[in-house]
Every structure is written in C-alpha cells, then in structure tokens.
Amino acid sequence: MYPEEYHYTKDHEWIKVENDEVVVGITDFAQKQLGDVVYVELPQVGAVFEFHQSLGVIESVKAVSDIYSPLSGEVIAINEELDGSPEMVNEDPHGKGWIIRLKLRDETEIEKLMSVSDYERFLEGLED
Amino acid sequence: MKTTKLYSSQKKLGAKMIEFFGWEMPVEFSGIIEEHMAVRTKAGLFDVSHMGEILISGKQALDFVQYLTPNNAARLTPDKAQYTALTTPKGTFIDDMLVYCLDEDKYLCVVNAANSDKDYEWILSHKSDFDVSVENQSDSYTQLALQGREAEAILQSLTGINLEGMKTFKTARGSVAGVGALVSRTGYTGEDGFEIYTQSENPEKIWDALLEEGKTRGLLPIGLGARDTLRLEATLMLYGNDIDETTTVLEAGLGWLVKFKKGDFLGREVLLKQKEEGLRRKIVGFEILGRGIARPHYSVFINGEKVSEVNSGSYSPYLKKSIGLTYLPIEHTEEGTELDVEIRGHLVKAKVIALPFYKRDY
Numbered sequence: 001m002y003p004e005e006y007h008y009t010k011d012h013e014w015i016k017v018e019n020d021e022v023v024v025g026i027t028d029f030a031q032k033q034l035g036d037v038v039y040v041e042l043p044q045v046g047a048v049f050e051f052h053q054s055l056g057v058i059e060s061v062k063a064v065s066d067i068y069s070p071l072s073g074e075v076i077a078i079n080e081e082l083d084g085s086p087e088m089v090n091e092d093p094h095g096k097g098w099i100i101r102l103k104l105r106d107e108t109e110i111e112k113l114m115s116v117s118d119y120e121r122f123l124e125g126l127e128d
Numbered sequence: 129m130k131t132t133k134l135y136s137s138q139k140k141l142g143a144k145m146i147e148f149f150g151w152e153m154p155v156e157f158s159g160i161i162e163e164h165m166a167v168r169t170k171a172g173l174f175d176v177s178h179m180g181e182i183l184i185s186g187k188q189a190l191d192f193v194q195y196l197t198p199n200n201a202a203r204l205t206p207d208k209a210q211y212t213a214l215t216t217p218k219g220t221f222i223d224d225m226l227v228y229c230l231d232e233d234k235y236l237c238v239v240n241a242a243n244s245d246k247d248y249e250w251i252l253s254h255k256s257d258f259d260v261s262v263e264n265q266s267d268s269y270t271q272l273a274l275q276g277r278e279a280e281a282i283l284q285s286l287t288g289i290n291l292e293g294m295k296t297f298k299t300a301r302g303s304v305a306g307v308g309a310l311v312s313r314t315g316y317t318g319e320d321g322f323e324i325y326t327q328s329e330n331p332e333k334i335w336d337a338l339l340e341e342g343k344t345r346g347l348l349p350i351g352l353g354a355r356d357t358l359r360l361e362a363t364l365m366l367y368g369n370d371i372d373e374t375t376t377v378l379e380a381g382l383g384w385l386v387k388f389k390k391g392d393f394l395g396r397e398v399l400l401k402q403k404e405e406g407l408r409r410k411i412v413g414f415e416i417l418g419r420g421i422a423r424p425h426y427s428v429f430i431n432g433e434k435v436s437e438v439n440s441g442s443y444s445p446y447l448k449k450s451i452g453l454t455y456l457p458i459e460h461t462e463e464g465t466e467l468d469v470e471i472r473g474h475l476v477k478a479k480v481i482a483l484p485f486y487k488r489d490y
Contacts (some may be wrong), residue, residue, distance in 0.1 A: 090159075
C-alpha cells in the first residue's frame, strides 16, 4: 500500500526524495479521511516555505484541510493537472495525485521524517 | 454514543462513521459524489433513524398541533403528512418538521435528531390546558428514506401498498418486506421517493431487502454527507445551518407553509406584522464565481461592507460548482446581485442566483 522508498509525516504526507529535490503528496490514509477532493489550492512556483508552514489547501466536499510543507525549500513545480482533475488525489494519491515538488534547503531535514514502517505503526496507533 | 438498529448492517457495508449530535452515523459509504449522483440518477437508501418522533394524542390533539405550528393541520387526514415548523412567539424556529396524522386524534411529529429533546420539552411546556398526551417515541422508530427516480419501482416489488397513484405527502400503512410500516411519499433530497417508518425490532429486514431489490437498478446506501449536499441543491432547509431561533419562517422563504387564516398559533402576530410591513432580510442562494468553496460562517460582503455570513455552503456535485445560502438585506436580494465571500483571507466573487439550485425534471 505505502511505497517503501517514500518518507512520511504525521500530517499524512508522503515525500519522495530525488537528489536535492522532493515530490510531496498526501497519503492514501489522508485521502480516505478527506473523502472526494474537489479543489486543491497551490502556491506559485518560486514560493519558499519553512518546515511545517501551510503551503496550500485541499478541499473535499465535506472538509478543508491544510497541506503543510514537510521540509524547508522552494517550490519548483506544482501538479497543474489537479486543477482540472482534483479527483486524482483520491484515485492515485501516491502517484499521479502528487501535489508539489520542492528544492530542499537542508537535506538533513529528511532524517526527521518517518520511514514506511514508522508510518504504518503510526497509523496502527491511530486506529486504536 | 447512540446507534441505530442498522448500525451493524452499515458497518458491514463499509460505512465511514461520524458522530452526529450524540449518534454514531454513516457519513459515507462509497464516496459522497458517487452516492449523490446515484440518488440524482437512480436511487439511494438512507438510514435516518436518528430523527426524533414525538406523538401528540388525545381529544384536543388537532387544536394543540394547530397552536404549535404555522401550517394548517386541519387539512391533514390519516393518509397525509405535512411539512411545518415548531415556532416561537417571535415567528422563529424551534425546529422544522413533518407532521403525520396517524388517526383522528393522533399526530406524529418527525423532528431533527439534534432537537428532539428540546422539541419534546417545548411541546410539553405549552401543553397547559390542552387535553392531550405527549410522548417521545424517538427510540422506538427506525426511519429509512428511499430516494430517486427508481424508488417507486424498487419499493413496489416489496410492498402491497399501491404506490403508483400515491401523491407527494400522501401516506399509507402496510407491510414492506414482511415488516409492518408507515410509508410516505416524502424526502429530503429533491427527488421522488419515500420515507419508511417502523417500530419493528427487525428493521434490517427492510434495509436488506431494499438493497437487494435495488441492486439491478443502481441503488446505493447513502450517508449523511450526500444527504447534506442533496438537500442543499434542492434548497431544503437544515436546522442549525439555515434556520434557527433567530430566523423567522418568512425570512427563510417558507411563507408558503404559514396559513394565517387558520386561526391563532405561536408566532402568528409577529409573522403577520412582518408580512404586512415587508421583510428586512431574506434567505438567498448564491454561487461562487471564482475559486474555492463557501463554507458555513464565511463572511459575505457587498461593496466592501460585511453584510452577512454563509449559512449552508458546499460544493455541489450535480451542478459542479460551489453554492451556498445566506440572509441578505432585502435591497440586495435580487438575482444577479454581486457579492464577495471571504475564503481564507481572500475575497472571492459570487452572485445571487435563483432558488432552488436544483429541481427535478420528471
């Protein structure tokens, strides 16, 4: 279910590291909690975010949810297809439903993220 | 938390549960949009057993209902239900409800789950000299709603009640899937459909049979999430969002259910005065023209001045846009009036549009 090579946060984001860049999305757990996503509000390319700053918003039919920056860095791409097809966040959360690509400011921040096994244990804890 | 008799049937179907005013209820099964569209195009089945049922009976039951409510209960017969309200002396809402005439001197009020205790206390506190007894029967009733254009065909195969000639707001008693029930052609979705009440200990027989029978007709189980988006598109008021003890029946656009000629009732004087003098504000529908979704309590501006807050507001799965309701000063209620809704710190353009947002075409 959750890709082995990704990193994860307690805000239910996944992070795929590619050299000094990362791709960020929300996890399958997060999209299930949100329900049908109908709108994703994203920042401009070039915007800079600190760790855990709100970088955008996901709206489902029932709820509004912040997307927090899992690391510090600069936005170098956003998933523009989400504008016309926000449902991709539900249909393929770990792939085509990616949200944003960041250029990292401090690669050591990656060490603070959870591994897949940590994240799965974290989810089990939530279900109790 | 309270659960309905269908709790385990719903868990088995994979329902996602939420707390709703003390009840653990399904918010969605397969997803709000899919469920919403199933009801609009085929059919959906809802468990709404959390709703309250208060029985008013006795020699003066009709007089008492007439006193408590603005609609004319004298027009009810044992095969009819009526949409009405419990009103305060100020003409505002204690609750909105359906009243069923069960018998000449027996009236069943079907009220919102969130209000059932408050309503019961309200009704008791006004009983004074009326020769009636009032009973809160909420715990004994299971209520299902079968809604959508396929509803009649699905239900007809499980009941001897003749549904074909049954008009909106008509009721009938009979057996549904072998279980005794009261059936009415009513609902809260904007579609044709039925509400089914039973005091049986085995209401899952009806639930299961309807789901099985509806399989080939596209029937889905529906949660409270889609119930809310469906009723908003159809512009059916939600207590606590759109109507409450601060909004009058006329302001809420429900003047059609106020029957001044029937005689006295709680709030009549104020409502009559309001009607004669004209409303200062009323509820309107709007659509968001820019990006984002209007949610309850977001601020509404006209020409830079805050004029109101959003009451109900949501993404509309059928119309595929963001819609909402708000109370505006009467001079700004015309269709086409430009508004701004504040969405997370930004003013987003919106405009007043005609109600209802959605009307069925069959």
